[in-house]
Amino acid sequence: MEDKSKRYDRQIRIWGEHGQTQLENTQVCLLNCGPTGNETLKNLVLGGIASFTAVDAATVEPADLGTNFMLDADNLGQTKAKCVCGHLKELNESVNGSFVDEKPETLIESNPSFFTSFTLIIATQMGEASLLKLDELCRQSNIPLIIARSYGLMGYLRVCSDELCVVETKPDNKVEDLRLGAPWPELEKYVMEFDMNSLDDKTYKHVPWAIILMQAARKWKDEHGGNLPSSYKERNELKAQIRSIRRSLDEENFDEALSNAHWIWALPTIGSEVRTVLESPKTEVHSSSSDFWVLAAALKNFYAATGDMPLEGSVPDMTSTTEFYLEIQRLYREKADADIAAVTVQLKETLNEIGRPSDAISPEDIKVFCKNARNLQVVWNTKFSEECEGSAAVGAELTRLMGLEDSSANAALYVLLRAADRFNATHGRFPGFFDSELDEDASRLKAVAMQILADQGVANVSVPDDLVAEMCRFGAAELHCVAAIMGGAAAQEAIKIITRQFVPLDSPLIFNAMSSNTTLIKI
Amino acid sequence: MKRVAPPGVERSRWRDLDRLLLRSGNLVGPGFEPGEEVKEILHDMLHVLVIGAGGLGCELLKDLALTGFKKIDVIDMDTIDVSNLNRQFLFRMKDVGKSKATVAAERVMQRVHGVSVTPHFCRIEDKPPEFYQAFHIIVLGLDSVEARSWINGVVCGFLEYEDDGSVKQETIKPMVDGGTEGFKGHSRVIIPSVTPCFQCTMWLFPPQTKFPLCTLAETPRSAAHCIEWAHLIQWGQVRGAEVFDADVPEHMKWIYEQAVARAELFNIPGVTLQHTQGVVKNIIPAIPSTNAIVAASCALETLKMATMCSTGMSNYMMYMGAAGIYTHTVAYEKDPECIVCSAGVPVAIEESTTLEELMQQLCAQFPEKLATPSVSFQGCNLYMRGIFEEETRPNLAKRIIDLMEGATSGVLIVNDKKLHGPLRIQLSINAAQAMQT
Numbered sequence: 001m002e003d004k005s006k007r008y009d010r011q012i013r014i015w016g017e018h019g020q021t022q023l024e025n026t027q028v029c030l031l032n033c034g035p036t037g038n039e040t041l042k043n044l045v046l047g048g049i050a051s052f053t054a055v056d057a058a059t060v061e062p063a064d065l066g067t068n069f070m071l072d073a074d075n076l077g078q079t080k081a082k083c084v085c086g087h088l089k090e091l092n093e094s095v096n097g098s099f100v101d102e103k104p105e106t107l108i109e110s111n112p113s114f115f116t117s118f119t120l121i122i123a124t125q126m127g128e129a130s131l132l133k134l135d136e137l138c139r140q141s142n143i144p145l146i147i148a149r150s151y152g153l154m155g156y157l158r159v160c161s162d163e164l165c166v167v168e169t170k171p172d173n174k175v176e177d178l179r180l181g182a183p184w185p186e187l188e189k190y191v192m193e194f195d196m197n198s199l200d201d202k203t204y205k206h207v208p209w210a211i212i213l214m215q216a217a218r219k220w221k222d223e224h225g226g227n228l229p230s231s232y233k234e235r236n237e238l239k240a241q242i243r244s245i246r247r248s249l250d251e252e253n254f255d256e257a258l259s260n261a262h263w264i265w266a267l268p269t270i271g272s273e274v275r276t277v278l279e280s281p282k283t284e285v286h287s288s289s290s291d292f293w294v295l296a297a298a299l300k301n302f303y304a305a306t307g308d309m310p311l312e313g314s315v316p317d318m319t320s321t322t323e324f325y326l327e328i329q330r331l332y333r334e335k336a337d338a339d340i341a342a343v344t345v346q347l348k349e350t351l352n353e354i355g356r357p358s359d360a361i362s363p364e365d366i367k368v369f370c371k372n373a374r375n376l377q378v379v380w381n382t383k384f385s386e387e388c389e390g391s392a393a394v395g396a397e398l399t400r401l402m403g404l405e406d407s408s409a410n411a412a413l414y415v416l417l418r419a420a421d422r423f424n425a426t427h428g429r430f431p432g433f434f435d436s437e438l439d440e441d442a443s444r445l446k447a448v449a450m451q452i453l454a455d456q457g458v459a460n461v462s463v464p465d466d467l468v469a470e471m472c473r474f475g476a477a478e479l480h481c482v483a484a485i486m487g488g489a490a491a492q493e494a495i496k497i498i499t500r501q502f503v504p505l506d507s508p509l510i511f512n513a514m515s516s517n518t519t520l521i522k523i
Numbered sequence: 524m525k526r527v528a529p530p531g532v533e534r535s536r537w538r539d540l541d542r543l544l545l546r547s548g549n550l551v552g553p554g555f556e557p558g559e560e561v562k563e564i565l566h567d568m569l570h571v572l573v574i575g576a577g578g579l580g581c582e583l584l585k586d587l588a589l590t591g592f593k594k595i596d597v598i599d600m601d602t603i604d605v606s607n608l609n610r611q612f613l614f615r616m617k618d619v620g621k622s623k624a625t626v627a628a629e630r631v632m633q634r635v636h637g638v639s640v641t642p643h644f645c646r647i648e649d650k651p652p653e654f655y656q657a658f659h660i661i662v663l664g665l666d667s668v669e670a671r672s673w674i675n676g677v678v679c680g681f682l683e684y685e686d687d688g689s690v691k692q693e694t695i696k697p698m699v700d701g702g703t704e705g706f707k708g709h710s711r712v713i714i715p716s717v718t719p720c721f722q723c724t725m726w727l728f729p730p731q732t733k734f735p736l737c738t739l740a741e742t743p744r745s746a747a748h749c750i751e752w753a754h755l756i757q758w759g760q761v762r763g764a765e766v767f768d769a770d771v772p773e774h775m776k777w778i779y780e781q782a783v784a785r786a787e788l789f790n791i792p793g794v795t796l797q798h799t800q801g802v803v804k805n806i807i808p809a810i811p812s813t814n815a816i817v818a819a820s821c822a823l824e825t826l827k828m829a830t831m832c833s834t835g836m837s838n839y840m841m842y843m844g845a846a847g848i849y850t851h852t853v854a855y856e857k858d859p860e861c862i863v864c865s866a867g868v869p870v871a872i873e874e875s876t877t878l879e880e881l882m883q884q885l886c887a888q889f890p891e892k893l894a895t896p897s898v899s900f901q902g903c904n905l906y907m908r909g910i911f912e913e914e915t916r917p918n919l920a921k922r923i924i925d926l927m928e929g930a931t932s933g934v935l936i937v938n939d940k941k942l943h944g945p946l947r948i949q950l951s952i953n954a955a956q957a958m959q960t
């Protein structure tokens with residue numbers, strides 16, 4: 001047990017024990033055991049998922065040994081899924097692995113219920129027709145599906161799921177929730193009774209900037225009819241007032257106050273993602289609503305009653321005496337706790353209304369939800385069928401992307417990958433499979449690509465011949481490095497979905513390994 | 524031990540890679556010639572060095588071996604720890620305590636036949652510049668700014684110049700670098716004298732947060748303050764001359780207990796053993812998927828550099844996977860005055876300036892780089908430390924213009940113990956004044 005926390009230490013620092021527990025309860029199904037699939041699964045096995053099942057009907061050939069690290073020369077001629085399963089299990093003895101020696105396409109047709117026992121499905125190197133069925137199947141059973149593809153020097157990645165609700169989005173740039181311009185009564189009282197003038201010089205240097213700023217804001221409001229500074233000029237005047245009460249120039253707390261003065265007027269806003277959550281019809285909850293939406297409904301009521309989100313409750317470090325800092329910290333924490341209690345009251349009512357026990361959601365879950373209220377996000381990915389079967393949204397997005405210098409090549413690669421799949425469906429092989437037919441394949445592939453563009457309603461643009469030629473040159477090669485990049489990205493998405501932390505992809509992604517950049521196809 | 528390919532397999536084994544190497548393309552690097560020759564160069568001639576056999580290093584060795592590189596060396600001074608096993612996939616529980624470089628090399632050779640991986644279980648500083656000189660491309664899987672700066676100094680130090688100041692092409696040794704933290708990572712290509720070196724873009728590395736000692740001693744406010752107090756102040760005061768070692772469990776336990784006691788005294792919550800280790804060891808959170816992405820991107824650029832089979836990255840890629848997926852590719856520019864990779868740092872002096880005055884001026888200008896400089900001009904020692912000190916000492920009082928035999932501009936080579944390679948000074952002497960005399 002101790003070894004386990006040591007083994008996973010570096011990742012538990014990212015997603016916590018609770019994230020690790022989610023990972024350890026995950027059963028993954030991998031479709032196709034080429035390098036793209038194996039590299040994805042390798043990263044998840046290392047992370048400590050419960051189990052995996054590898055599905056592939058192929059036998060190991062010499063070409064596998066040039067791209068696939070989960071196979072070696074001793075495996076030649078054997079079942080690929082079995083060999084890969086064995087090598088993957090070596091990576092982590094606490095992970096269970098099994099294999100199915102069948103073609104994924106056949107399984108989808110013959111045994112759809114096979115897929116319902118997993119928590120996550122990863123489909124690699126598969127064509128449109130089977131993916132359309134798999135997406136429907138997974139959505140019916142509410143199982144998230146990740147589609148990953150490596151094709152020469154390009155890749156495609158997509159998440160399929162009706163909705164992924166994230167509480168712990170963990171944004172990179174955290175906006176401090178300090179309410180300096182509008183403190184609540186307890187904080188206001190503490191700040192107003194705080195007598196800076198009577199302090200000796202040493203203590204004066206240790207007045208936290210939050211107090212300096214709140215006193216300055218209060219004074220300003222008193223002198224300006226209750227309003228905060230609104231113009232550049234007024235803001236500079238307020239800063240000048242702060243400067244005027246310095247006693248010496250070596251007071252770091254005043255330097256900090258001046259560089260943090262914008263928190264007075266830069267009030268934390270309610271972002272469009274949270275607004276989407278609060279305004280969603282899903283907040284009209286019923287007995288089968290998920291905990292996320294029940295909590296969102298309670299939050300909506302809290303917001304309607306108070307006009308604000310629950311306080312986040314933490315205070316950034318600042319120059320201060322221990323005593324002043326801990327006192328401020330206590331005030332923020334108490335207010336956060338009071339907000340949590342208020343949300344809990346709303347929640348219990350909501351739970352009552354929908355006929356669930358009032359303690360159905362744990363205090364810990366309520367707390368985490370409240371602390372992250374400002375950053376909640378729900379990710380919706382459109383159905384795979386909408387992407388493939390020609391919709392106005394796809395056409396408009398492709399028109400937009402093909403008109404932009406940064407993304408036109410990647411949008412063309414996206415169209416060409418779909419064209420290559422159709423080419424394969426027609427000819428039974430991918431373009432550029434034979435050296436002798438490279439030129440003919442290029443004109444055939446281009447024709448298919450132009451047809452796809454026309455079907456999507458994209459007019460007056462063409463796919464560049466250079467890229468058509470490169471796609472034929474690739475000959476559907478699955479290069480190890482491209483597979484490792486796509487597998488790494490797919491595993492990151494899997495981890496985000498499993499741990500319900502950070503924000504998963506909300507649209508198909510194209511990776512261009514020639515220029516090392518990516519483009520999202522926003523549909 | 525290197526394993527030999529089964530008969531008949533070698534040819535068809537590289538089928539996928541051969542699509543790129545045997546077919547001509549439109550989006551390729553300068554001078555790309557598809558065919559057997561480029562394959563031979565990749566498989567049999569090129570010798571690459573991987574620095575670091577950790578999270579990135581394990582991935583790099585696998586990626587390079589499966590990209591057709593067959594002569595690889597790897598250098599790492601570390602031994603395997605349990606906390607490596609969540610991402611350093613070449614290691615098993617039974618390998619804990621063994622050399623990372625040795626085990627990684629062995630595992631890659633076991634799996635990928637025909638590849639030879641030579642391990643070096645030592646510090647990078649233990650190898651002389653000639654060791655690094657022997658490789659065609661150096662790929663970095665490091666996690667510290669210090670190590671990157673060190674190898675950067677060595678590699679940029681290989682640069683030699685023609686008389687007209689242009690770089691001798693054969694002295695350029697390319698590097699590929701990767702780095703990760705959590706869901707974020709970067710890969711970059713460094714071609715000394717062509718693309719920026721580490722020193723040129725030092726600002727890319729954020730400064731480490733260090734707490735003021737007075738905060739730790741007098742006004743702790745967080746668990747981290749209590750931990751650093753125990754680590755930086757209390758250890759020295761109580762344990763005296765005993766050297767603190769974060770890898771000795773008793774030492775770490777002692778720090779943790781001291782930090783807990785201090786936190787209780789000040790009523791500060793949050794000191795845990797995990798937090799203590801994180802603060803004291805400056806642990807960077809790490810996951811396998813990010814290492815996989817960054818290392819594969821580095822290996823791909825190494826392939827492009829070696830064969831020109833596709834357009835290369837120019838010259839920096841940032842991958843951010845925490846909120847959706849966002850990448851940012853940017854061509855950073857060289858710092859023309861970089862003291863590590865530029866043809867020379869321009870320095871202007873007066874006609875009357877003596878060698879001693881110039882040396883003082885340089886030490887003041889580059890306090891982090893120079894303390895005890897030695898100076899030479901066109902291969903001739905103007906002032907040298909050590910056995911030539913006495914011989915060259917009289918030059919200190921002479922005017923530079925006289926030492927340069929009347930020339931009003933030229934390149935001085937400055938060496939210093941603090942430098943990893945020579946510093947080139949493009950000297951110009953105030954010519955107007957020179958002409959009046």
Ligand SMILES: [Zn+2]
Pocket residue numbers: 719720721722723724858861862863864865
């Ligand atoms: Zn430089």
